[in-house]
Amino acid sequence: xxxxxxxxxxxxxxxxxxxxxxxxxxxxxxxxxxxxLAQWVGIKKNDEHYIVLAxxxxxxxxxxxxxxxxxxxxxxxxxxxxxxxxxxxxxxVIALPLFMEVFAFFFExxxxxxxxxxxxxxxxxxKHLLLLIPVAVGGAFSAVFITMVNSFMNxxxxxxxxxxxxINVNPLLAMFTAAMPTKVSHVVVTAFMTSxxxxxxxxxxxxxxxxxxxxxxxxxYLTMKVGLVFSIAAALIGDFSGKxxxxxxxxxxxxxxxxxxxxxxxxxVMFGYLDGTEIKYALKVPFGLSILAHNDPLAEVIGxxxxxxxxxxxxxxxxxxDTMVAVGMIMIAISLVFWVGNLRxxxxxxxxxxxxxxxxxxxxxxxxxxxxxxxxxxxxxPWILRGIMTTSEAATTSDHVGWMFILFALLYLILGVxxxxxxxxxxxxxxxxxxxxxxxxxxxxxxx
Amino acid sequence: MNLEILGIMVLWTFLxxxxxxxxxxxxxxxxxAYSEFRGKQHILSKIIQRxxxxxxxxxxxxxxxxxxxxxxxxxxxxxxxxxxxxxPVSFALILLAIRGSYYAFExxxxxxxxxxxFMYGMAGILLPASFSIVLTISxxxxxxxxxxxxxxxxxELFSSPLTWSIVVLSIIAVLYIxxxxxxxxxxxxxxxxxxNLMRKYALIWALPTIVTAxxxxxxxxxxxxxxxxxxxxxxxxxxxSFLLFIATVVLIWKRxxxxxxxxxxxxxxxxxxxxxxxxxxxYLLYPYLTIYDSFTNDAMAIALIVAFIxxxxxxxxxxxxxxxxxxxxxxxxxxNKKNKA
Numbered sequence: 001x002x003x004x005x006x007x008x009x010x011x012x013x014x015x016x017x018x019x020x021x022x023x024x025x026x027x028x029x030x031x032x033x034x035x036x037l038a039q040w041v042g043i044k045k046n047d048e049h050y051i052v053l054a055x056x057x058x059x060x061x062x063x064x065x066x067x068x069x070x071x072x073x074x075x076x077x078x079x080x081x082x083x084x085x086x087x088x089x090x091x092x093v094i095a096l097p098l099f100m101e102v103f104a105f106f107f108e109x110x111x112x113x114x115x116x117x118x119x120x121x122x123x124x125x126x127k128h129l130l131l132l133i134p135v136a137v138g139g140a141f142s143a144v145f146i147t148m149v150n151s152f153m154n155x156x157x158x159x160x161x162x163x164x165x166x167i168n169v170n171p172l173l174a175m176f177t178a179a180m181p182t183k184v185s186h187v188v189v190t191a192f193m194t195s196x197x198x199x200x201x202x203x204x205x206x207x208x209x210x211x212x213x214x215x216x217x218x219x220x221y222l223t224m225k226v227g228l229v230f231s232i233a234a235a236l237i238g239d240f241s242g243k244x245x246x247x248x249x250x251x252x253x254x255x256x257x258x259x260x261x262x263x264x265x266x267x268x269v270m271f272g273y274l275d276g277t278e279i280k281y282a283l284k285v286p287f288g289l290s291i292l293a294h295n296d297p298l299a300e301v302i303g304x305x306x307x308x309x310x311x312x313x314x315x316x317x318x319x320x321x322d323t324m325v326a327v328g329m330i331m332i333a334i335s336l337v338f339w340v341g342n343l344r345x346x347x348x349x350x351x352x353x354x355x356x357x358x359x360x361x362x363x364x365x366x367x368x369x370x371x372x373x374x375x376x377x378x379x380x381x382p383w384i385l386r387g388i389m390t391t392s393e394a395a396t397t398s399d400h401v402g403w404m405f406i407l408f409a410l411l412y413l414i415l416g417v418x419x420x421x422x423x424x425x426x427x428x429x430x431x432x433x434x435x436x437x438x439x440x441x442x443x444x445x446x447x448x
Numbered sequence: 449m450n451l452e453i454l455g456i457m458v459l460w461t462f463l464x465x466x467x468x469x470x471x472x473x474x475x476x477x478x479x480x481a482y483s484e485f486r487g488k489q490h491i492l493s494k495i496i497q498r499x500x501x502x503x504x505x506x507x508x509x510x511x512x513x514x515x516x517x518x519x520x521x522x523x524x525x526x527x528x529x530x531x532x533x534x535x536p537v538s539f540a541l542i543l544l545a546i547r548g549s550y551y552a553f554e555x556x557x558x559x560x561x562x563x564x565x566f567m568y569g570m571a572g573i574l575l576p577a578s579f580s581i582v583l584t585i586s587x588x589x590x591x592x593x594x595x596x597x598x599x600x601x602x603x604e605l606f607s608s609p610l611t612w613s614i615v616v617l618s619i620i621a622v623l624y625i626x627x628x629x630x631x632x633x634x635x636x637x638x639x640x641x642x643x644n645l646m647r648k649y650a651l652i653w654a655l656p657t658i659v660t661a662x663x664x665x666x667x668x669x670x671x672x673x674x675x676x677x678x679x680x681x682x683x684x685x686x687x688x689s690f691l692l693f694i695a696t697v698v699l700i701w702k703r704x705x706x707x708x709x710x711x712x713x714x715x716x717x718x719x720x721x722x723x724x725x726x727x728x729x730x731y732l733l734y735p736y737l738t739i740y741d742s743f744t745n746d747a748m749a750i751a752l753i754v755a756f757i758x759x760x761x762x763x764x765x766x767x768x769x770x771x772x773x774x775x776x777x778x779x780x781x782x783x784n785k786k787n788k789a
Binding site: 093106109121396408415 | 503505506508509511512513515516517519520521522523524525526527528529530531532533534535537538539541542544545548549551552553597599744745747748751752755756759762763766767769770773774780
């Protein structure tokens, strides 16, 4: 690995950096919204628990932001270091949203700094809410702009390529490509969903570990409700994404579904494994793929047979696709049961086993995000710019990528472990009971 | 003025912004670590953390802005510099990661970890060195084209006195800028001990800064004569910069007007930085790449400039708010308890 193939090594290093970064990036997009919601609910209900919740989330958030910033800087530079030919071409067409992403991030960074260091400077809680709005907006918009760049790679547009020369570049058209609406909305919504479920998992975990404080129950109820809304939205947009793929990127859908031959009334293949070209132990939903692709059970769906073999994506993405969809469905089910159960006063939604399921759900959501990105990215192989530039044409010619991979792998290991250790220590040394007591001594940290 | 010049001026300005705020940050980390090992940690750490905690993330964005902007305005730089800089920039990224995580990990998690403080201080010294490699390479002579791809000659690079002079200058300048700023900041906080310590550091690093800067101009005279000639043509810019340097040192020596001294220091470095930049014109990478043959298409250039102006309209008021709340807020600077996270 150390000497060898700089194309493969560049792919591995990019994949490593992005897989690590998206965990923090997702939190970075979603958690500010949750903090803002908690602050808002706290003001509306005049309930200090929610204000404290907002602050405690924010304090933990800082740690993840720090790692998100440094890994984001890493991937930003690695784009040019590992894919110089791609960036030279793409810079001409897609630089605008990249540039705007930095502004969104700048904006978020400034107001997050202000919010964190002015906690007790303003008496009026509404001022703190005002500071949170640019943080949440900046976070969401950096996701929007950076996903626009990714959409461009999946469906290049906004320019013409004549004899290897770029002409008629239109930066706005390059931002609003065919892939953009579904991709951007799916990314933003799943980030909200995942962040909500991660925070729910933390609340459930505290409840499991003996702290039966009403604060955690409030946190759990808020996060699960928000999670439910966004997981349903994610499923709806996911369905649109399927239709987008069928129309514009049929080879990705066909590879994800192991749909080898073009046919009408195509079944949806779920799970299973591939033995040569034979699908085994799979669940087949009749007409499923035709419905997913065209909303019509009898519609024809293009199969892999329509594409030259060297232009079809790896078939492994089927597993990523299944994982992503399964996680989405499971999370809708968990949060729906919890929400209905809360309304109907079913006791089992507050039982230990159900709390464990919620804790597991937090991890599952992160897995879902990873699987979704692997499916989207590996699914456009062998292209870096679909139909225009292959991955191997874009990679660096430097011989040192293998060593850099090892170096960054070590770095991410340290950062990952560091995050967990610091977060644990931070909240263990300052449990919510203590903080409530310090902040509102006359109420004794009890229900307000 | 054409779009190429406008583009490079915007970028050069952001790079200058980064150089100043990052120098304060890098130097502060070094002084923090150094004084910890000398047992003077308590004097400096409070002042340093108070200033840096709310702004470290903003510092980082200046850098991101520069490298995103340069690929946007001058896409060919991605090809030339991307290919050649894999190793030095990857090291810089690792060092940046150590620093970025330090703030969060240290100020919210485990306080007073000596090893981390040491690594953090070292990172502050190594970072200017690893970034300044880019400046060295841009002078030409270290990159050759093999099969149409640029290749960096590491031996040539590391055996050149020019490389080491630029590395030394970048390190010393970082310490000097940081010390002057922190003298002013500590003085505002009415922290006499920290002020005196930082004043001492500022005076120590002043002379080496100017000596190495002159040394580099001398080395350029035979490494890149074309660049040297253009620098000589701009002698008055560098002369003015030198006068500002003298004025800064005199003010600090006499313990007068630290704020003005810092302002003059910014002026000194701005003149030298822009003088260097203008004399480098029109090359981005001598002799392969000029700002003209690497420039993006007109449509993108105009879109970027519009986005830039719109972005600044948001950014400048926000930055002003940030400075008013932290840099120019007496209560905050003095460490009033209410402002802790």
